[in-house]
Amino acid sequence: MSDNQNLLAGQRRALILDEVRRRGGIRVSELTRMLQVSDMTVRRDLDVLARQGALEKVHGGAVPVPERRTHEPGFEAKSALELSAKSAIARSAASLATPGSAVALSGGTTTFAVAHELLEVPELTVVTNSVRVADVFHHARQAGDAGAGQDGGDAARVVLTGGVRTPSDSLVGPVADAAIASLHFDVLFLGVHGLSVEAGLSTPNLAEAETNRHFIRSARRVVVVADHTKWGTTGLSSFASLDDVDTWVTDGGLPDSDREEVGAHLAELLIAGGETSDQRPA
Numbered sequence: 079m080s081d082n083q084n085l086l087a088g089q090r091r092a093l094i095l096d097e098v099r100r101r102g103g104i105r106v107s108e109l110t111r112m113l114q115v116s117d118m119t120v121r122r123d124l125d126v127l128a129r130q131g132a133l134e135k136v137h138g139g140a141v142p143v144p145e146r147r148t149h150e151p152g153f154e155a156k157s158a159l160e161l162s163a164k165s166a167i168a169r170s171a172a173s174l175a176t177p178g179s180a181v182a183l184s185g186g187t188t189t190f191a192v193a194h195e196l197l198e199v200p201e202l203t204v205v206t207n208s209v210r211v212a213d214v215f216h217h218a219r220q221a222g223d224a225g226a227g228q229d230g231g232d233a234a235r236v237v238l239t240g241g242v243r244t245p246s247d248s249l250v251g252p253v254a255d256a257a258i259a260s261l262h263f264d265v266l267f268l269g270v271h272g273l274s275v276e277a278g279l280s281t282p283n284l285a286e287a288e289t290n291r292h293f294i295r296s297a298r299r300v301v302v303v304a305d306h307t308k309w310g311t312t313g314l315s316s317f318a319s320l321d322d323v324d325t326w327v328t329d330g331g332l333p334d335s336d337r338e339e340v341g342a343h344l345a346e347l348l349i350a351g352g353e354t355s356d357q358r359p360a
Contacts, residue, residue, distance in 0.1 A: 090115070091123050098133050098140050102307030102331075105139035163305040163329035166350035168192045171267055171303045171327045175199050179264040183211045184293055185248025185286070186269025188303045190214065200232035205239070205261055207249040207289060212238040237261075242285065250285040258292040266297035270304050272311030275343055278320055280313035287315035294318050301325045306332035309340065320344050 090113055097104050097112070109120045124140050127133045133140045167188055172195035175181050181196070183189045185208040193214040196202060206212055215236045239257040241249030268290065271281045279302065281287050294300055294317075302323050309332060325346040332340070332349070340347050 091127055094123055095132055099142050103141035164188050164191045166329050167303050167327050168195045170350040172196050174301055177201050182263040182266045182293055184268045185246050189267050189269040192267050192303055202234040204234045205237045207239045207254050209247045212236055244283055244286055250289040254289050255292045258296055261296055263297045265299045266293050268302050270302055271313040272308050274310050274312050277312040277316045279318040280316045282313040284315050287317040290317045294322055299324045303327050305329050309336055
């Protein structure tokens with residue numbers, strides 16, 4: 079393959095870095111097709127960017143430089159990431175809720191997407207510590223659409239916990255913890271900062287970690303909703319092990335090699351729009 083001479087090295091590396099940041103990681107083979115350059119050229123570019131600290135090389139490709147474990151992006155910043163993945167995850171996750179059941183939703187942009195899909199499920203009782211999630215149901219009741227019914231008869235009954243507001247617009251702390259601990263849910267839809275074999279589920283926010291522990295204790299079924307970029311990410315505070323998760327709903331961007339690793343440690347992996355795997359050894 080002859081290298082594409084239309085792009086200067088600096089321009090090419092800027093495009094590579096943009097793709098890595100936008101997609102949360104990319105393979106060498108994808109970059110060679112996209113840029114129409116040789117495998118060796120892409121690998122040299124990745125070496126240069128890695129030495130500059132702009133990205134991190136991994137087997138077969140590159141990923142963004144890991145963020146500080148204490149860094150917690152705001153809701154708006156996270157909303158712009160992995161939009162199509164979140165939509166697919168939300169649709170698949172919402173199918174796990176049955177009419178008339180009690181569901182809980184933690185804070186996060188993926189649970190926010192799930193909330194929109196749950197508007198189609200009648201007569202739910204929803205408990206959340208997310209101001210954004212509560213607003214979804216509140217506005218739907220006001221509008222009388224999206225499954226709420228013109229008279230609101232099928233609209234979800236929503237309980238919003240009190241607490242201290244985080245950058246992700248979640249309410250955490252002792253007030254939220256006490257409210258959650260007194261309740262019982264059929265299913266919990268849980269957003270996470272990261273999942274890994276070593277750290278389990280984690281978050282950069284210490285108070286949110288404790289609130290999530292109470293959510294998990296109060297739920298009959300724990301469903302993690304997180305896109306593929308969350309796998310291998312670790313925040314400051316772990317709040318649960320993978321054994322505490324009943325189902326992880328993620329998108330098709332999770333590589334096959336990672337799916338095998340997840341299947342060895344997690345009870346159920348549900349790929350949005352795809353298959354369900356239950357591979358954990360007995």
